[in-house]
Amino acid sequence: AQKVTQAQTEISVVEKEDVTLDCVYETRDTTYYLFWYKQPPSGELVFLIRRNSFDEQNEISGRYSWNFQKSTSSFNFTITASQVVDSAVYFCALSDGSGNTGKLIFGQGTTLQVKP
């Protein structure tokens, strides 16, 4: 069965600190897709990144970076020099390639609080 685990329920940091959000996934598929979404206090879900299972290159986008490691089934997300506006719930999600349903399996989310 497919599963996404975000072991960190809540993280609190002070502004300008770096923070890493962990994501571990389980799937038997060889083709799959991984995503990160942000849910700010306003409630909407904002897409951050997509990775397919054949692309293990790490990615950096401004203060955001992602580390995908198939060997440990992890897809971790790091925010460098955090800001108050980064406060949100962050979801890691997995979509299978074999079922072709597009269904996103979400982790339980990590609530990040960035204090000024």
Added chain:
Amino acid sequence: EAQVTQNPRYLITVTGKKLTVTCSQNMNHEYMSWYRQDPGLGLRQIYYSMNVEVTDKGDVPEGYKVSRKEKRNFPLILESPSPNQTSLYFCASSLSYSLEQYFGPGTRLTVT
């Protein structure tokens, strides 16, 4: 502006009174889906649609209906709402089922 819109954003209703939550996207996306978000249960898929006239059940379809008569619209219908359908509902769309999904702003439904 490329977006997914949902209406209404907030709704309080009573048990058994049929309701429809509309979802519309202006990105010419083929794939659309509905999720519900509940404390402790997270986000779960209700229904999805690969294209016009093609819909299928997600993980929690009981009590819901959908239709996809036009590419841009994917309404969620609750024929006889019950209190256990009180939830935050999100519509999403994507160019393809394997690509990133863009979510609407959410509809907070309360059934009393």
